[in-house]
Amino acid sequence: MSKGWLLIPLLLLALSAHGEDWPGEQWPTAPRPTGPAIETLEHYAFPARDDATRQGIRTDALLVIQDGRLVYERYAGSTGADTPHLTWSISKSLLATLYGVAYGEQRFGLQDPVARYYPALSQHPDMTLADLFHWASGLDWQEDYEYAPLNSSVVAMLYTRGRRDMAAFTAQHPSFSPPGQVFRYSSGDSNLLAAALKNIVGPARYPDYPWTALFEPLGIRRATWETDANGTFVGSSYAYLTARDLARVGLLMQRDGRWGERQLIPKEWVAFNREPFARFQAGQDEAMPGGHWWLNRAANPTQRPWPDAPADTFAALGHWGQALYVIPSARLVIVRYGDDRDGSYRHNELLKRAMAAFAAAVQP
């Protein structure tokens, strides 16, 4: 009798372990839903692809993880399940998640001055790491890709004047505001973080750190992260992962930094990523910035950026339609890679259709 009572907690433990799916070498799968909601989603994400004019929505990959299981996956163009796709600015959020591991090692504090780790910023002693995570360095940066190439700081950083040392190029920009006061989206801010990480984790560990600290623990076998000529990771732009592997980062975030039994990233770090930047003002960008992740939160009095998605949705977003959406309340992770050149793709449209196709099945 008493032995039987002892077994009950063990049984419950076993049940809860069985109740939670995690990817091993491969993702566990679940039956793919069928019906009109899936068709509506595919109709939006995969219209006839126009490679001549490159107009319209051009999805390369769409992958949905529900409750830790792969429930939907489709590729187009020449992208496949094994393609490490360019993530562009999703890299910024990956960098923030990589920082989370260093935060768990207690190697820095958010209010530390950046200059402590990156001396080229000694003229900006008040600039903190938190300011950079909020894209609020106060540096006079021009983030514009194709439309104003002459004065685009990001084009000069990636391809011409900044390419040898992107952080040093950023640090040379004058200030337009004291740090921490004003949101201004800046790839330069992200690369200052990438440079500061070198001294935070130490120059010996830095070249392998993205792999040893983040990718390998998540079972990501093939990731590329390009550097500038100075050996600093291009934290703003140049990480490449397969859609299946990027979804692993999404699941880590959905489950508050826990990977199986291991708390890889402190919960409070994920909370920082998901905390709106208080100084953000409505209209400054298409979504609310958190700590280097994007949030579906309203800057009063306007609407949420993606009104048809749950309020707890957060995302990593990149140029030409790259997106990693995490919706903890619906236990969904969605990876969408694309090659959209005309900006017609809408996050809200995809999220609305994905919620209709997948979230209904989650309801208890």
Added chain:
Amino acid sequence: MKRKVFFTLVLALFVALLAWVWRERVALRAFPDIISAYTAKEYCSCRYVMQQPAEYCRGYVKQSVPISDFFESAEAKRITVSGLGRSNSARWVGERLGCRLEP
């Protein structure tokens, strides 16, 4: 009189243009490098990191500004592109670190 006003206006515009060129001299000097550097770098990554077919990658990096020369060495995994009178090269350096523009 009319001619004098016209001449003064043209002179003023010319001085303004010179002032603008002086103010933007650093950006203007770097500007012609953009198209060849962009094409070399993004083609290299398309081809050797994302492992896409050559033909796809040529389309992928195409911009409205034309390039005048394109040379790919598949053995060295190195791409040299010319355009607007400038030339830039990118090279694949390894599986983890992908491609990089040569200094």
